[in-house]
Amino acid sequence: MADIIDFQQHHKEIVVYKEGVYEDMPFPEYNALDAVRSHDLTSFSRDPFTWKYEEKPDSEASFFVEGRVQHCLFLEPHVFNDEFAVAPQVDKRTKVGKAEYEDFLSTVGDRTVITQELYDTCVERTNVLDAFKPQEKDKTELTVIFDYFGHLCKARFDLLADNVIIDLKTCRDASPKGFTYAVRNFGYHQQCAFYLDAARSVGMTDVDRFQFLAIQKTHPYPYVVYELEPSAIEYGRSLNEQALDNMNVARDTNVYTPFNLHNRIVEIKLSDL
Numbered sequence: 207m208a209d210i211i212d213f214q215q216h217h218k219e220i221v222v223y224k225e226g227v228y229e230d231m232p233f234p235e236y237n238a239l240d241a242v243r244s245h246d247l248t249s250f251s252r253d254p255f256t257w258k259y260e261e262k263p264d265s266e267a268s269f270f271v272e273g274r275v276q277h278c279l280f281l282e283p284h285v286f287n288d289e290f291a292v293a294p295q296v297d298k299r300t301k302v303g304k305a306e307y308e309d310f311l312s313t314v315g316d317r318t319v320i321t322q323e324l325y326d327t328c329v330e331r332t333n334v335l336d337a338f339k340p341q342e343k344d345k346t347e348l349t350v351i352f353d354y355f356g357h358l359c360k361a362r363f364d365l366l367a368d369n370v371i372i373d374l375k376t377c378r379d380a381s382p383k384g385f386t387y388a389v390r391n392f393g394y395h396q397q398c399a400f401y402l403d404a405a406r407s408v409g410m411t412d413v414d415r416f417q418f419l420a421i422q423k424t425h426p427y428p429y430v431v432y433e434l435e436p437s438a439i440e441y442g443r444s445l446n447e448q449a450l451d452n453m454n455v456a457r458d459t460n461v462y463t464p465f466n467l468h469n470r471i472v473e474i475k476l477s478d479l
Contacts, residue, residue: 226351228351231347231349233362236349242358244393247396248449254463276331279332289318291317291319292322293310354400357450371402376422377423393445396443396449399443416433420432
């Protein structure tokens with residue numbers, strides 16, 4: 207197992223992050239790291255033009271916040287109150303309710319405000335996943351900085367348990383058919399290869415499996431553990447390498463080709479469905 211750097215102990219000394227494994231790095235710090243993510247590769251593979259010029263998602267957007275809350279409650283409940291503040295259920299149309307809410311806001315600081323409804327929903331999902339709750343020997347939210355085909359990259363492991371990387375996914379449809387569609391649509395096979403290669407790159411040679419813990423967003427929150435076959439992972443790895451090569455060319459030439467370049471009708475075949 208590779209040495210794990212205690213982020214809280216050393217972050218004041220760090221000017222440039224070196225390759226390695228960082229423990230307890232806050233999400234905002236990770237998010238600000240200037241390095242390639244798995245999501246960059248899947249987005250670039252789909253459409254270089256959109257990847258280059260689209261507006262980056264707002265970290266306070268509702269879907270983004272929901273994912274962060276769910277991850278925090280399941281993986282790091284001890285830091286929840288440091289990162290989030292649950293808004294009181296008051297009638298802000300009244301003088302009393304407005305005053306109570308203003309008092310609440312005065313205590314928030316730089317935490318993210320969430321509704322009681324969102325909190326309750328995420329707690330319910332967390333309770334459903336109780337059997338998968340991280341144990342004392344497990345590692346959660348590990349940040350890995352590594353070299354990937356000559357690029358500085360970053361990954362964040364939700365959970366590392368018994369040398370298996372486990373990634374929590376909240377999804378609309380957690381059924382095998384629904385999740386298979388999500389794998390293809392969101393490039394989860396690329397993420398799987400990216401994370402396994404990240405582990406290997408920093409010396410975590412015993413880490414050779416990756417699982418998705420997929421839980422459906424809606425009640426009663428059914429869940430399934432998925433694992434990709436080796437050929438699917440290898441295919442994801444080849445797409446990652448191709449994306450990085452094409453990214454190099456695009457950056458050198460400043461040409462990011464859109465998928466609709468040819469302005470023609472594209473036939474969709476039955477085999478594509």
